[in-house]
Amino acid sequence: MPTMNMLQAINNALDIAMAEDEKVICFGEDVGIFGGVFRATSNLQGKYGKARCFNTPLVEQGIIGFANGLAAQGSVPVAEIQFADYIFPAFDQIVNETAKFRYRSGDLFNVGGLTIRTPYGGGISGGLYHSQSPEAYFTHTPGLKIVVPRNPYQAKGLLLAAIRDADPVIFFEPKRLYRASVGEVPEEDYQLPLGEADIIKEGTDITLVGWGAQMEVIGKAVELAEEAGISCEVIDLRSLLPWDEDTVVESVLKTGRLVITHEAPRTGGFAGEIATTIQERCFLYLESPIARVTGLDTPFPLTLEKEYLPDHLKIFEAIRESVDF
Amino acid sequence: MTTPHVHEPVFLTGDEFSIPTFRLLDPDGCLREGATAPQLSRDHARRIYRAMLATRVLDERMMAAQRQGRLSFYMQCTGEEAAVIGATAALDDADMIMAQYREQGALVYRGFTFDEFMNQLFGNELDYGKGRQMPVHYGSRKLHYMTISSPLATQIPQATGYAYGQKLAEDGHCTITFFGEGAASEGDFHAALNMASVHAVPVIFFCRNNGYAISTPAVEQFAADGIAPRAFGYHMHVIRVDGNDILAVYEATRQARRIAVENNQPVLIEAMTYRLAAHSSSDDPSGYRSKSEEQIWHDQDPLLRMQKWMLGQQWWSEEEEKELQESLRREVLETMKRAEKRPPPPLDSLVSEVYAEVTPSLQNQFDQLKRHIRKYPDAYPRGARSLDPEVAVDSNDQGER
Ligand SMILES: Cc1ncc(C[n+]2csc(CCOP(=O)(O)OP(=O)(O)O)c2C)c(N)n1
Numbered sequence A: 001m002p003t004m005n006m007l008q009a010i011n012n013a014l015d016i017a018m019a020e021d022e023k024v025i026c027f028g029e030d031v032g033i034f035g036g037v038f039r040a041t042s043n044l045q046g047k048y049g050k051a052r053c054f055n056t057p058l059v060e061q062g063i064i065g066f067a068n069g070l071a072a073q074g075s076v077p078v079a080e081i082q083f084a085d086y087i088f089p090a091f092d093q094i095v096n097e098t099a100k101f102r103y104r105s106g107d108l109f110n111v112g113g114l115t116i117r118t119p120y121g122g123g124i125s126g127g128l129y130h131s132q133s134p135e136a137y138f139t140h141t142p143g144l145k146i147v148v149p150r151n152p153y154q155a156k157g158l159l160l161a162a163i164r165d166a167d168p169v170i171f172f173e174p175k176r177l178y179r180a181s182v183g184e185v186p187e188e189d190y191q192l193p194l195g196e197a198d199i200i201k202e203g204t205d206i207t208l209v210g211w212g213a214q215m216e217v218i219g220k221a222v223e224l225a226e227e228a229g230i231s232c233e234v235i236d237l238r239s240l241l242p243w244d245e246d247t248v249v250e251s252v253l254k255t256g257r258l259v260i261t262h263e264a265p266r267t268g269g270f271a272g273e274i275a276t277t278i279q280e281r282c283f284l285y286l287e288s289p290i291a292r293v294t295g296l297d298t299p300f301p302l303t304l305e306k307e308y309l310p311d312h313l314k315i316f317e318a319i320r321e322s323v324d325f
Numbered sequence B: 001m002t003t004p005h006v007h008e009p010v011f012l013t014g015d016e017f018s019i020p021t022f023r024l025l026d027p028d029g030c031l032r033e034g035a036t037a038p039q040l041s042r043d044h045a046r047r048i049y050r051a052m053l054a055t056r057v058l059d060e061r062m063m064a065a066q067r068q069g070r071l072s073f074y075m076q077c078t079g080e081e082a083a084v085i086g087a088t089a090a091l092d093d094a095d096m097i098m099a100q101y102r103e104q105g106a107l108v109y110r111g112f113t114f115d116e117f118m119n120q121l122f123g124n125e126l127d128y129g130k131g132r133q134m135p136v137h138y139g140s141r142k143l144h145y146m147t148i149s150s151p152l153a154t155q156i157p158q159a160t161g162y163a164y165g166q167k168l169a170e171d172g173h174c175t176i177t178f179f180g181e182g183a184a185s186e187g188d189f190h191a192a193l194n195m196a197s198v199h200a201v202p203v204i205f206f207c208r209n210n211g212y213a214i215s216t217p218a219v220e221q222f223a224a225d226g227i228a229p230r231a232f233g234y235h236m237h238v239i240r241v242d243g244n245d246i247l248a249v250y251e252a253t254r255q256a257r258r259i260a261v262e263n264n265q266p267v268l269i270e271a272m273t274y275r276l277a278a279h280s281s282s283d284d285p286s287g288y289r290s291k292s293e294e295q296i297w298h299d300q301d302p303l304l305r306m307q308k309w310m311l312g313q314q315w316w317s318e319e320e321e322k323e324l325q326e327s328l329r330r331e332v333l334e335t336m337k338r339a340e341k342r343p344p345p346p347l348d349s350l351v352s353e354v355y356a357e358v359t360p361s362l363q364n365q366f367d368q369l370k371r372h373i374r375k376y377p378d379a380y381p382r383g384a385r386s387l388d389p390e391v392a393v394d395s396n397d398q399g400e401r
Helices: A006-020 A044-048 A060-073 A088-104 A135-139 A152-164 A214-227 A245-255 A270-285 A312-323 B042-067 B081-089 B104-110 B114-121 B155-169 B187-198 B246-263 B291-298 B302-312 B318-341 B360-375 B381-385
Strands: A003-005 A024-028 A053-055 A076-080 A115-120 A145-147 A169-174 A182-184 A198-201 A206-210 A232-236 A239-241 A258-265 A291-295 B096-098 B175-180 B203-209 B237-242 B267-272
Touching: A003 A006, A003 A152, A006 A024, A006 A044, A006 A076, A006 A152, A006 A169, A024 A060, A044 A053, A060 A076, A060 A088, A088 A135, A115 A152, A135 A145, A135 A169, A135 A239, A135 A258, A135 A270, A145 A152, A152 A169, A152 A182, A198 A214, A206 A214, A206 A245, A206 A312, A214 A232, A214 A258, A214 A312, A232 A245, A245 A258, A245 A270, A258 A270, A258 A312, A270 A291, A291 A312, A312 B360, B042 B081, B042 B104, B042 B114, B042 B246, B042 B302, B042 B318, B081 B104, B081 B175, B081 B203, B081 B246, B081 B267, B081 B302, B096 B155, B114 B318, B155 B175, B155 B187, B155 B203, B187 B203, B203 B246, B237 B246, B246 B267, B246 B302, B360 B381
Parallel strands: A024 A053, A024 A076, A076 A115, A115 A169, A145 A169, A206 A232, A206 A258, A258 A291, B096 B175, B175 B203, B203 B267, B237 B267
Antiparallel strands: A003 A182, A145 A239, A198 A232
């Protein structure tokens, strides 16, 4: 099996999707000959031509509005927003249009073919405008699907599933791992299911839930915890909308403890949604309060990024407190 | 509004107009035949030229520092010094500047010191922005330069609003906003122009049309004859100018300012120039453009053009050039060393200034963070530094900014 980094896996998924279906069209700022500022769309223009892989003018609301129209026509747009921090000019098109097309027209029209890819997250010395994790804003919007891969294998399988899904998907790519995360990725076409969590590791004392780049950090915290004799069950949510309640519930019924982590600020973060649901469904089984390890309720800093980020030590401390409660 | 009626269908494309480019200095630094130089004193011309040279030296040195790993990121304005500095020089020093990110020349011209640049670039404790933003996101209240925000074009409608306030205040000032031809694609640009003309606002929209938005060439950015014709749709004064010609940029902006301030009318200026350097230190332009294309623009270097003109005027000499270059290089290196050594901003800069007062819930989060860092000081050397012993921080003690 070939080894790929996450960018190569994404590029490979796009290549497969474009080869299979000529309706698949990739576009965004700098995605053409340059292959995108991170090179996720490398060589696609050369292979499939300028009509199917192209640079757009620099206008996010235009990119997504255009993508909505294109998807409504029956094409399968894969639009890139250069950084998730710059998705906000397109917020209206995504939240009011993409998400509601099917509902408001009684399915006369839908934009199910649309996939929006965008790099998100910190840890790259990007400061407040190149580090945000805006997923929670979109999880508040029925009609969208939100997917976040954690490594190259997941990225390829989930992206192929997103492109072929009947609903519009926002695909948040952990940019810190673009080149850092390397692994075996099958050359052939495969899909991983949307809406299903992945139990990465089974354990008995505590459940840890995260997504995207946090999974690597959770992994390090688990090493510390297991050295301290605590058995951890680790769940990668993979999809935040819809999210796999049952898998998390089942796990918490077994372990009685839950720690949720994300980079985004705490207030209104998606951990709050998970914690509430688990509290509703597992109340009598909980041995300790559900813990959240998150970014602070501040914009994302630069110099003090390490202090800000939910890292393995903060997660380890939360695990310990939960177990010692 | 009434327009004449016609009984044949008439479709217009705009090709009926072609907007000329205002130029005073030829690439060899000679005043064009029949052209009149703007009224620019020797001292003012020298101030402009020094700013251009200082900007060039700063850019060269900081790019080298980035390559040596001393700096995380940098953006040069090489090739665009005349556009930015020429425009700034034509304003009152107290007019507001709302820039995109490639306009360090405006700050140099207004007297932002190398120390001030370095403190921001290294995000140390003296950085006005407290190490929160990436390098090159400068700001100075004292110099009427709005702190840079990364999301493109957001400053353009803000400039309209700022200038409207200036109009109501009747303080005789205007606002200039700089942006690239790429940013001019954003909805914010169109909203800004429309509001400015509807509300008769004293704002100058200054587009640096430098040919590329990262890798995207202008031909993939817009189909029309540049940015300038858009002014017609908003019924706005517009001029296109050779952006590598300091005299033309200066004169065009001086007159634009008069229109803005005396008539309360917005003006669009499109400066035709070229981004000679990479987009940023993270970019490699060899993937999307040729060396020969770059060479054409090297031959039009705005710095050399002004230098030749200054030499011709006897306002500058080879010796002064050499001396100034050397002293600027020395100064940049010295200030860089100073800034590098300064400690980072204190831990509480994480939570201060999110709101006017830290909220109770944020305070709780911060207290928890401090407990955590005290437990693992080695893992957070920057944060631990300001905790042990806990340093009382007066975040207002930053001098004038
Ligand atoms: C809203 C938004 N989208 C995308 C970006 C990423 N980005 C930063 S600079 C840039 C290109 C800007 O080009 P232009 O406006 O022509 O200015 P230039 O860099 O050429 O001076 C892009 C796409 C951003 N900062 N903000």
